[in-house]
Structure formats: C-alpha cells, structure tokens
Amino acid sequence: MRTPIIAGNWKMHKTTLEAKALAAGIVEKVKEAKEAQIVLCPPFTALGAVAEAIKGSNVELGAQNCHYEDKGAFTGEIAISFLSDAGCKYVIIGHSERRQYFNEDDALINKKMKKVLSSGLIPIFCIGETLLERQKKQTFDVLKRQVLHGLQEISLSDPLKLVVAYEPVWAIGTGVTATKEQAQEAHRYIRDLLAGLWGSQTAEQVRIQYGGSVKPDNIAELMAQDDIDGALVGGASLEIDSFARIIKF
Numbered sequence: 099m100r101t102p103i104i105a106g107n108w109k110m111h112k113t114t115l116e117a118k119a120l121a122a123g124i125v126e127k128v129k130e131a132k133e134a135q136i137v138l139c140p141p142f143t144a145l146g147a148v149a150e151a152i153k154g155s156n157v158e159l160g161a162q163n164c165h166y167e168d169k170g171a172f173t174g175e176i177a178i179s180f181l182s183d184a185g186c187k188y189v190i191i192g193h194s195e196r197r198q199y200f201n202e203d204d205a206l207i208n209k210k211m212k213k214v215l216s217s218g219l220i221p222i223f224c225i226g227e228t229l230l231e232r233q234k235k236q237t238f239d240v241l242k243r244q245v246l247h248g249l250q251e252i253s254l255s256d257p258l259k260l261v262v263a264y265e266p267v268w269a270i271g272t273g274v275t276a277t278k279e280q281a282q283e284a285h286r287y288i289r290d291l292l293a294g295l296w297g298s299q300t301a302e303q304v305r306i307q308y309g310g311s312v313k314p315d316n317i318a319e320l321m322a323q324d325d326i327d328g329a330l331v332g333g334a335s336l337e338i339d340s341f342a343r344i345i346k347f
C-alpha cells in the first residue's frame with residue numbers, strides 16, 4: 099500500500115510575505131488531512147519563511163532544483179546541503195521547464211539524481227513527453243530514455259527515497275489534463291521500467307505522481323487509478339482553497 103504524496107510546485111511565484119501567508123493558510127486548511135503526504139516547493143528565497151510557517155504541521159518542505167556539486171564557483175546555483183539546512187526533505191529534479199528552458203539533459207539530471215540520493219534528500223524525478231512526441235507515438239520511447247538515462251547507475255536501497263513525477267509536457271500549465279487512461283497507461287509503463295531496474299518488489303513501492311493541470315475537479319479520478327500515487331501541482335497549488343481541495347481528494 100503506497101501512501102499518496104501531493105506536492106505544490108510554486109515555480110517563480112510568491113515573495114517571502116506572500117509565501118508565508120500561502121503556507122500558513124494551507125497548513126490551517128489541511129491540518130486534519132490524512133489522505134496524503136503534503137509537500138510545498140516554494141522559490142529558494144521563501145524556503146526559510148515557509149519552513150517557519152509549516153513547523154510542527156503535517157506539511158513538508160521541498161525545493162525546485164539544485165546543483166550536483168557540494169560547493170564551489172557556480173554563481174547562481176544552490177547546493178543540496180543548503181536545501182537541507184533550510185529544512186527541505188524533497189527536491190524536484192528534471193522538471194520539464196528546466197529541460198526546456200535551461201537545457202537540462204538526461205546526463206545532467208542523472209548527475210543530480212545521484213547526488214541527491216546520496217545526500218538523503220528525496221528527489222521528485224520528473225519525466226514526460228512533449229505533444230509532438232505523443233503525436234508521433236514516441237511516448238514510451240521518451241519515457242524509457244528518460245528513466246534509463248536519468249536513473250543510470252543508481253541502485254535504490256529504499257523505495258521511499260524516490261518519487262517519480264509523470265508530467266506530460268503538453269498538460270503542464272495548459273489546462274489540458276491527460277485522461278485517466280492515458281495517465282494510468284504511462285504510470286504502469288514507468289513502474290515496469292523501474293521493475294526492470296530494481297525488481298518488482300521495489301518498483302511496487304515507489305510513488306509515481308501525475309502532474310499536468312491537476313485541479314480539484316480532476317484529482318479524484320486520477321487518484322483512483324492503480325498506479326497513480328499523488329500529484330505534482332503547479333498553478334492550482336498557488337491558492338489555499340484549490341490546493342487544500344486537491345489534498346483532500
């Protein structure tokens with residue numbers, strides 16, 4: 099039995115004050131929620147404020163990116179140890195916006211994944227096909243490449259130390275959600291790939307989130323699918339009510 103995990107990716111939104119108010123509002127609304135583990139991923143500058151706002155609650159902290167080196171001359175980058183220091187337990191790796199706008203490829207993502215896993219933080223490893231790739235019927239090939247290269251030379255000792263997020267690029271921020279059948283099919287395929295890497299016992303325990311225009315009115319049918327274990331939520335995580343309703347699917 100996998101415990102669902104729902105994470106809010108705030109992207110490049112929210113000042114410190116705004117983040118504090120949003121986090122405090124979410125904490126208040128979901129304090130009785132038992133349906134899922136809850137994670138907030140604010141911008142780096144708001145990590146401290148959100149850490150303070152969620153202290154003692156059932157809400158956990160995550161970041162949106164990190165560097166693969168411990169420290170050094172990498173202007174503008176952020177080390178994993180800084181994220182732990184700020185109270186993060188999770189970090190999003192390989193989000194499609196990083197792949198698309200910041201040229202992150204599978205090799206770079208693999209370096210980050212190795213480093214995050216060895217640090218004790220839990221990566222939320224994002225994969226997903228573009229619209230063109232889906233139209234050309236390349237979805238499975240793309241997922242296979244992203245999984246096999248992104249997780250290359252990684253041996254997962256604890257299945258709870260990895261979260262995978264299947265996010266079809268065409269569904270992110272577009273208002274178009276994958277149908278429950280499309281999502282389930284991709285999730286099952288990803289779980290089979292994980293089984294090929296680490297055996298089915300481990301694969302059956304890894305949580306696989308769906309991401310892409312998740313809203314209060316589509317979360318329930320997605321969560322009802324056998325291999326969907328939560329959601330990575332962008333736009334709808336920026337408002338207290340909509341995110342709380344998603345959490346209480």
Ligand code: PEP
Pocket residue numbers: 107265269270271272273309310311312330331332333334
């Ligand atoms: C995301 O940023 O990971 C995401 C899924 O965004 P949205 O929910 O806005 O589509």
